[in-house]
Amino acid sequence: MDGTNVSKSLTAPEVMDRLQELRGDLTPELRKSATFLLENPNEIGVNSIRKLAEKAGVRPNTLVRLSHVLGMESYAAFREVFRNEIRQGRETYPDRARWLQSLSRRGELAQLYATFAEASIDNLEGFFASTDHGAIEQVAKAIVAARRTYVLGVGVNHGVAQNFAYLVGMAIDSVRILPNGGTLPVDGLSRADGDDLLVAVTFRPYRSEVVDAVEAARMRGIPFIAISDSLASPIMPGAKHQFVIPTDTPQFFISTVALTAFFEVLTAFVIAAAGEDVVSSIEAFHSRRHALGIYVEEEDTDR
Helix, strand or coil, rough: CCCCHHHCCHHHHHHHHHHHHHHHHHHHHHHHHHHHEEEEEHHHHCCHHHHHHHHCCHHHHHHHHHHCCCCCCCHHHHHHHHHHHHHHHCHHHHHHHHCCCCCCCCHHHHHHHHHHHHHHHHHHHHHHHHHHHHHHHHHHHHHHCCCCCCCCCCCCHHHHHHHHHHHHHHHCCCCEEEEECCCCCCHHHHCCCCCEEEEECCCHHHHHHHHHHHHHHHHHCCEEEECCCCCCCCCCCCCCCEEEECCCCCCCCCCCHHHHHHHHHHHHHHHCCCCHHHHHHHHHHHHHHHCCCCCCCCCCCCC
């Protein structure tokens, strides 16, 4: 059986069904690992082979052999099936929350902490390694040149998008956050046209209001930037620029670590592209805040 085809064609439940069918014919050590995996399927996609073997009470090589018995070319191919389930949202948020609580009951929060660190670092490395800084520079110039730039993110992405709009707003006044108040995102584009720009963010499970707004932008000739977790995302077709952001996490919702890094880089590039007036704009912004008493003034420690 070709392992590559198996890993691409089977879902995690189908792999587990196959594991259950084969379990009775396995050697004692393989059966031990199979039993653990059947009882703890949520562990597979979020643990390294060493950690998973340790939990199952077997050697890492046992998991490699089990993967081959299942028709996989490697343990990585076996694990990827379960990681793909997580990325595509087929493992539900309640499932992930229950798994996190089970770690607490078993006293394994230190391992969860390490898994978070590994996932966060992987996401950042993946973003910086795979993203062309020249493309981000082009987006920054497009934002500066646009009559208005609309930044759209909902749910957990809204806060990240809003922070970007706030920071860039210190320098240029043409950036707007969507949705605005109680309106739908598509409502915010009612006066937009080809002189404007839409920056849209959504990850699996893709939000319909973001997809609808992007479709409206396509139909009306509004250039847009698509930020998502896959080139297969419904907001990607027709985008002026496409960015794939890693979001892997052991948490029950997506990680925004790499997304935050993307917008921080974009903020810096916008400031760099905005021209000499941007410095005076930022100075005036903060001068007004100091005058209004918004900041706590530090005491002179030399007195």
